[in-house]
Amino acid sequence: YTYFRTTDSSKVSLGFQTANSVAVSGHSSASYSGKVSYNALDLILGKAMFMSSRVSIRPYIGLKNAWISQRYILNDLNFIDLTTLSGDVNMRVVDKDKVWGIGPEAGWDLGLYCTKSLSLLAIFEGALLQGYFNVTEGEVLDIIPVGSTATQSVTNLRGNKHQFIPYGRMLLGVNWGRVFNGGNQRIDVSLNYEINYFWRINQMLNQATSIGSADGVSTRVLVKRWTEDLAFYGVTFKVNFGF
Numbered sequence: 684y685t686y687f688r689t690t691d692s693s694k695v696s697l698g699f700q701t702a703n704s705v706a707v708s709g710h711s712s713a714s715y716s717g718k719v720s721y722n723a724l725d726l727i728l729g730k731a732m733f734m735s736s737r738v739s740i741r742p743y744i745g746l747k748n749a750w751i752s753q754r755y756i757l758n759d760l761n762f763i764d765l766t767t768l769s770g771d772v773n774m775r776v777v778d779k780d781k782v783w784g785i786g787p788e789a790g791w792d793l794g795l796y797c798t799k800s801l802s803l804l805a806i807f808e809g810a811l812l813q814g815y816f817n818v819t820e821g822e823v824l825d826i827i828p829v830g831s832t833a834t835q836s837v838t839n840l841r842g843n844k845h846q847f848i849p850y851g852r853m854l855l856g857v858n859w860g861r862v863f864n865g866g867n868q869r870i871d872v873s874l875n876y877e878i879n880y881f882w883r884i885n886q887m888l889n890q891a892t893s894i895g896s897a898d899g900v901s902t903r904v905l906v907k908r909w910t911e912d913l914a915f916y917g918v919t920f921k922v923n924f925g926f
Contacts, residue, residue, distance in 0.1 A: 685723040687915060692716035709763040715755070721915065722750040725788065739794040739802075747788040747810045747850070751884060751913070753780040770828035777821045778887050784812030784848045800861050804873060806854035814848040818908075820888040840888045840906060849882040854919075869925040878916040885911035 696712035729743025757776040763769060790808030797803065824836040856875025862868065889907045 685721070685725075687721040688719070689915075690716070690718045707763065707765055709761060709769075711759070711761045713757065713759045715757050717753070717755045719913070720750075720752045724748040727788070729792075731792075737796045739792075739796070741792040742789075743791065744787070744789045747784075747786060747812065749782075749784045749812060749850070749881075751780075751782050751784075751881070753885065753913075754778070755887075768828055768831075770826070770831070773825045773827070775823045777819075779817075779819045780885055780887055781817040782814050782848070782884060782886075784814035784850075786810055786812040786848075788850075790852070794858070800859055802858050802860070804854065804856045804858045804875065806852070808852040810850040812848040812850055814846050814884075816842075816844050816846065816886045818842045818844070818886050818888055820890065822890055838890055838904065840890060842886070842888050842906075842908060844886060846883065846886070848884055851878075851880045853878045856919075867926060871921075871923040871925070873921045873923075875919050875921065876917070877919045878914065881913045883910050884913040885909075887911075 692715065694712070694714045696710075698708070698710045700708040725745055725747050727743045727745030729741050729745075731739060731741040733739050755778045757774070759774040759776075761772045763772055788808060788810035790806065793805040793807075795803040795805075818841065820838075820840040822836075822838040824838075825833065826835075827833040854875050854877045856873050856877075858871055858873035860869060860871035863870070887909055889909055890904055
């Protein structure tokens with residue numbers, strides 16, 4: 684079982700003024716934050732063997748389950764000053780992408796022993812997951828003119844889908860291991876650099892354009908879906924006890 688969670692955020696703020704014939708100036712600030720949660724359950728069956736006195740290999744097959752939740756929030760605050768009208772135009776967008784994937788996996792571990800206890804590690808693994816995506820986007824647009832009535836536009840989108848997700852994993856590191864209690868137990872301590880990569884795991888929605896009709900009642904909304912990959916990588920420390 685593997686659990687991983689990460690968050691990040693950024694902010695930007697600046698004033699602006701147009702250079703065309705329509706005098707528009709103001710101030711804009713935006714903040715963007717994201718959170719990704721990853722849960723995985725791997726059920727594998729493999730066999731370790733020595734190819735020589737210094738090289739070991741463990742091929743394996745199994746079943747991989749992965750649950751990935753992504754949430755991104757955009758807050759866009761603007762004060763716009765026209766010659767005839769001024770006020771605030773604020774927008775908040777929340778994108779969520781939850782996916783559950785299950786499918787077969789296969790891989791192999793390679794060990795190159797420098798001494799009896801110290802070895803170099805290499806792990807290569809791949810899987811093809813059948814994924815179910817639960818994708819939503821919520822957008823709130825507030826227009827607050829100075830001295831006039833404020834208006835608010837709310838849009839909620841949902842776009843669930845099924846899609847295959849290719850997955851790959853690579854690990855390179857150094858391992859120290861030793862058997863004890865008459866060879867019945869073994870402990871391994873390793874320091875590794877690991878990469879987990881999911882293709883087409885991000886299936887976010889995007890409300891690109893809203894166009895009002897001539898009667899001022901109905902609205903046509905143009906919705907697009909954008910697809911991105913997702914990768915986890917970094918240094919990992921692992922302690923493994925075998926019996």
